[in-house]
Amino acid sequence: MITQIEKPEASLAATFGEPRAAFRSRQETIEAFGPLQPVVPEPGADLAGAVAAVFEEMDPDSVIAGALPFDTGAAACLWYAPRVHRSGKMIAPPPAKADPPRSERWRLRPDPDAPLYARAVERALALMAADAIDPLRKVVLSRSLVAETDRPIDLAGLLSRLSHDPAVTAFLMPLPSPEGTPRALVGATPERLLTKRDGTILSHPLAGSARRAKDLGADAAAAAALSRSAKDRHEHAIVVEFILDTLAPHCRRLWRPEGAALVSTATMWHLGTRIMGELKDAETPAIALAALLHPTPAVCGLPRTRASRLIGELEPYDRGFYAGTVGWCDGRGDGSWHVTIRCAEIAGCTARLYAGAGIVEGSDPWGEVDETAAKFGAMMAALGIPPVAEKRPGARS
Numbered sequence: 001m002i003t004q005i006e007k008p009e010a011s012l013a014a015t016f017g018e019p020r021a022a023f024r025s026r027q028e029t030i031e032a033f034g035p036l037q038p039v040v041p042e043p044g045a046d047l048a049g050a051v052a053a054v055f056e057e058m059d060p061d062s063v064i065a066g067a068l069p070f071d072t073g074a075a076a077c078l079w080y081a082p083r084v085h086r087s088g089k090m091i092a093p094p095p096a097k098a099d100p101p102r103s104e105r106w107r108l109r110p111d112p113d114a115p116l117y118a119r120a121v122e123r124a125l126a127l128m129a130a131d132a133i134d135p136l137r138k139v140v141l142s143r144s145l146v147a148e149t150d151r152p153i154d155l156a157g158l159l160s161r162l163s164h165d166p167a168v169t170a171f172l173m174p175l176p177s178p179e180g181t182p183r184a185l186v187g188a189t190p191e192r193l194l195t196k197r198d199g200t201i202l203s204h205p206l207a208g209s210a211r212r213a214k215d216l217g218a219d220a221a222a223a224a225a226l227s228r229s230a231k232d233r234h235e236h237a238i239v240v241e242f243i244l245d246t247l248a249p250h251c252r253r254l255w256r257p258e259g260a261a262l263v264s265t266a267t268m269w270h271l272g273t274r275i276m277g278e279l280k281d282a283e284t285p286a287i288a289l290a291a292l293l294h295p296t297p298a299v300c301g302l303p304r305t306r307a308s309r310l311i312g313e314l315e316p317y318d319r320g321f322y323a324g325t326v327g328w329c330d331g332r333g334d335g336s337w338h339v340t341i342r343c344a345e346i347a348g349c350t351a352r353l354y355a356g357a358g359i360v361e362g363s364d365p366w367g368e369v370d371e372t373a374a375k376f377g378a379m380m381a382a383l384g385i386p387p388v389a390e391k392r393p394g395a396r397s
């Protein structure tokens with residue numbers, strides 16, 4: 001039986017325990033309580049078809065939540081959530097200051113380390129420069145940080161600390177655990193791949209980044225430099241162009257503002273563009289549109305197939321669910337899908353954090369090292385991992 005719950009957050013947690021899956025943002029909260037049921041698409045069935053088949057028998061107000069991996073050929077992770085709380089806003093506004101993370105001793109292993117990452121960026125830039133015909137215009141290269149501690153990581157506490165930034169969607173998504181240790185994807189993404197409600201859609205791509213500074217003047221200068229940067233504007237325009245081209249055939253009308261806007265999270269400045277559309281067919285499910293868009297050049301590159309092949313060659317790991325999309329949909333085809341960035345995959349005492357940066361002509365390899373270091377910042381702070389110093393060769397400390 002499906003139960004829709006409408007109670008304040010405190011009593012929900014007291015009655016049902018912590019949510020098994022959650023999305024928390026200033027705009028909406030979706031929390032799933034109690035056991036989740038895996039949704040396994042029939043071989044050959046598309047995701048939208050698999051979701052529609054579940055809702056033929058279920059309440060259209062219930063929810064399927066999940067994550068699509070970066071690799072579009074790998075299996076998606078989808079859960080039917082019978083007990084869901086949905087709210088148009090954050091249920092309980094978080095207190096002004098987040099609880100500090102408990103103090104832990106962390107063992108850190110960068111994968112790859114900063115010099116190796118910088119070399120991968122150099123290699124991508126050399127390939128871009130070498131191709132005169134049909135050049136690789138952009139590739140997003142990532143690196144990861146494996147952090148291990150002595151006690152299992154507290155997922156609920158981590159989610160709650162990540163929820164304090166009003167500019168992000170904090171999320172928790174359990175993943176299949178073939179090796180027995182429960183796994184989850186936890187993060188605080190600022191980037192909306194696609195939200196659909198009735199016949200309207202919204203996509204809010206971000207690309208082009210700068211680290212925020214504590215000093216107000218330096219912070220304003222970082223924002224101003226980002227909005228003037230031709231390299232970052234180009235990097236951003238590639239993503240917007242791709243999203244408009246992909247959505248246009250499905251839309252009666254598609255709007256975008258003139259030029260990119262500055263968007264800030266607690267730790268980063270970005271260039272962002274809010275794209276809104278009216279669908280030709282209001283029944284087109286959110287998950288079908290999200291799957292069409294994914295992976296955008298905010299996480300992959302352009303041309304997409306070449307960029308994705310290069311990512312496979314230059315990154316020393318399989319991205320798994322990082323740089324995929326994480327979200328939910330209901331039986332009416334509405335839903336929200338977010339770009340799975342500023343996140344970590346967590347299994348017991350281990351977290352693997354990921355951060356990537358868009359490489360275009362004019363990128364500076366050690367600038368991209370610094371940008372990815374800054375992008376680790378929010379997850380590291382929420383976990384209680386102290387900052388790591390990574391110095392450009394030849395730089396004085």
Ligand SMILES: C=C(O[C@H]1C=CC=C(C(=O)O)[C@@H]1O)C(=O)O
Binds near residue numbers: 208270299354359375
């Ligand atoms: C790929 C990531 O960020 C993307 C989103 C915003 C800005 C980006 C950039 O400026 O490179 C990236 O495209 C990440 O955080 O791992």
